[in-house]
Amino acid sequence: MNVITIALSKGRIFEETLPLLAAAGIVPSENPEQSRKLIIGTNRADVRVVIVRASDVPTYVEYGAADLGIAGKDVLLEHGGTGLYQPLDLKIAKCRLCVAAPVGFDYAAAVQRGARLRIATKYIQTAREHFAAKGVHVDLIKLYGSMELAPLAGLADAIVDLVSSGGTLKANNLVEVEEIMAISSRLVVNQASLKMKRDLLQPVIDSFAGAIA
Ligand code: ATP
């Protein structure tokens, strides 16, 4: 029997994907928040979900270890998206990618006078392209989390990070000084899978398309 494997990350993407899966008649049999299982069955014998790190979703789909995956545009841009078919903006896990700096840091003036800025981020590629396009000189410092700490601890002048409510920035005395782009999650599909398993995949893709808010 042909089986389809869907790569999801736990947390907000898993939660916000549940209604889309339901529209395709797919109900995961466990919640990864409660279970430690990394492979989760569903009500359908021919559909399973694998739980991976958000930034690993494109890799699973690229190599065909998963046929479908759901990943943020932030993750896809950083990954490069090679070989992935991206048919749908699912409009879930919406936020924005921003430059943020400590309250009182005059970012516009620093940019204007051509200062060399130290920027801490998990999004090295996207940040590099953003600042290069503006002609701003930056030293990029790769971090894997808690970007907000970097300016407070003197590691960087500013950060490039995702913001939704702005609550985390505010709690750390930071302000958004520039929006780089709006972010939402996309469906990604392995191109070979789409050819080999089209009869199984196309109805799922169509149901997702119909359920986008
Ligand atoms: P990990 O927590 O395992 O290090 P992560 O931080 O990348 O991974 P999440 O925080 O669950 O994972 O984020 C997953 C995706 O959800 C991100 O890639 C982004 O597209 C989106 N996202 C992140 N933060 C927010 C937010 N505050 N509001 C809405 N969507 C967000």
Ligand code: MG
């Ligand atoms: Mg996280």
